[in-house]
Amino acid sequence: xxxxVQSGAEVKKPGASVKVSCKASGYTFTSYxxxxxxxxxxxxxxxxGWISAYxxxxxxxxxxxxxxxxxxxxxxxxxxxELRSLRSDDTAVYYCARDGSYFMAFDIWGQxxxxxxxx
Amino acid sequence: xxxxxxxxxxxxxxxxxxxxxxxxxxxDVGGYNYVSWYQQxxxxxxxxxxxxxxxxxxxxxxxxxxxKSGNTASLTISGLQAxxxxxxxxxxxxxxxxxxxxxxxxxxx
Numbered sequence: 001x002x003x004x005v006q007s008g009a010e011v012k013k014p015g016a017s018v019k020v021s022c023k024a025s026g027y028t029f030t031s032y033x034x035x036x037x038x039x040x041x042x043x044x045x046x047x048x049g050w051i052s053a054y055x056x057x058x059x060x061x062x063x064x065x066x067x068x069x070x071x072x073x074x075x076x077x078x079x080x081x082e083l084r085s086l087r088s089d090d091t092a093v094y095y096c097a098r099d100g101s102y103f104m105a106f107d108i109w110g111q112x113x114x115x116x117x118x119x
Numbered sequence: 120x121x122x123x124x125x126x127x128x129x130x131x132x133x134x135x136x137x138x139x140x141x142x143x144x145x146x147d148v149g150g151y152n153y154v155s156w157y158q159q160x161x162x163x164x165x166x167x168x169x170x171x172x173x174x175x176x177x178x179x180x181x182x183x184x185x186x187k188s189g190n191t192a193s194l195t196i197s198g199l200q201a202x203x204x205x206x207x208x209x210x211x212x213x214x215x216x217x218x219x220x221x222x223x224x225x226x227x228x
Contacts, residue, residue, distance in 0.1 A: 035217075037165075044122065045157070045165065045208050047217040059215055095164055104212045105155040105170035112164055 002026035004034075004096050004110035011116045012086050019082040020113045022096030029077035030054045032100035036070065036081045038092040039112075046092075050099055051079060086117045123148065123209055123220035130226040136197040139223045141209030142190060149190035153212035156185055156194045159222075160205045168207075169194060201227050 007021040022034060036048040049060035051070040058070050069082045079096055094113045097106035124142040131137040141148065141156075148154055154172045157165035167176055169185035172192060182197045192211070196203055204227040209220040 037219075044222040045210075045219040047210070047219065061216060097165075102155075102167075102170040102174075102176075104153050104210070104217050105167055106157075106165075107167050107170075107176055109164035109166070 002098075002108055004098065004108055006094075006096060006110040006113045009114040009116070011118065014087060014117055014119055016086050016117075017082060017084040018086060018115050019080055020094050020096075020115070022079040022081070022110050024053075024077045024079070024098070027098075029072075030074055032098050034070070034072070034079040035097050035099040035106055037095045037097055037106070039095070040089070040092040043092075048081070048094075053079065083115075086115075088117050091115065091117045121218070123211060123218055125207075125209060125220040125223045127221075128224045128226065130228055131196075131199045132228045133199055133201065135199050136195060137199060137225065138196075139194045139207055139209075139225070141192040141194070141211075141220045143192075143211055143213075143218070144190055147211040147213035147218055148187065148192050151212045152187070154185065154187060154192040155210045156183075157208045157210070158203075158205045159208065165208065196225070199227055203227055 005023045030053050033052045035050045051058045053072045071080045096110040098108035101107045152172050156169040159165045168183050172187045173185040184195045207223045
């Protein structure tokens with residue numbers, strides 16, 4: 001079945017970096033994009049950006065420009081999101097989501113990866 | 120961009136209908152027909168319920184419907200069921216970006 005499976009929870013110190021993976025299966029990876037969305041504890045959803053799995057084009061949320069990098073590995077159908085210079089307010093569940101069945105609407109989601117930033 | 124404005128909570132009894140509003144500006148909700156709605160149960164990933172203002176993905180109950188007037192989009196759930204109790208988020212495209220609403224907690228009484 002179509003699914004996105006993310007890497008496990010991470011605990012990082014302030015100033016460190018984290019890289020979350022998102023492995024796709026059940027569909028042609030390069031026919032869609034991947035968006036990343038995060039959710040701080042008890043808070044709402046925040047779009048982080050998008051990457052085309054076809055050609056690697058990216059579009060990042062202005063707020064995260066310079067700290068986030070999204071990449072894909074088409075040989076393994078895996079998308080990655082790296083966030084640098086972590087702060088305590090980056091503590092959140094990070095989701096990857098398939099983007100492309102509909103414009104800027106996400107029909108398949110990963111299970112989420114908890115990233116905790118704490119000294 | 121500022122988050123879209125949703126009521127913090129709504130409630131209804133089984134069988135009733137409820138509507139959740141999502142207010143933005145002419146730069147997002149009012150400017151594009153790219154409003155989506157997501158349902159999120161506690162500890163779970165969001166689920167797409169409505170895309171392009173009023174379209175349902177395959178498998179989503181026709182009890183869920185979406186509409187838009189000006190800068191405000193709405194999600195209506197008819198024939199409320201216990202399993203509809205969840206958080207609901209709207210989102211809208213806006214100049215090469217995406218903005219979400221703050222979320223609405225639906226309680227089924």
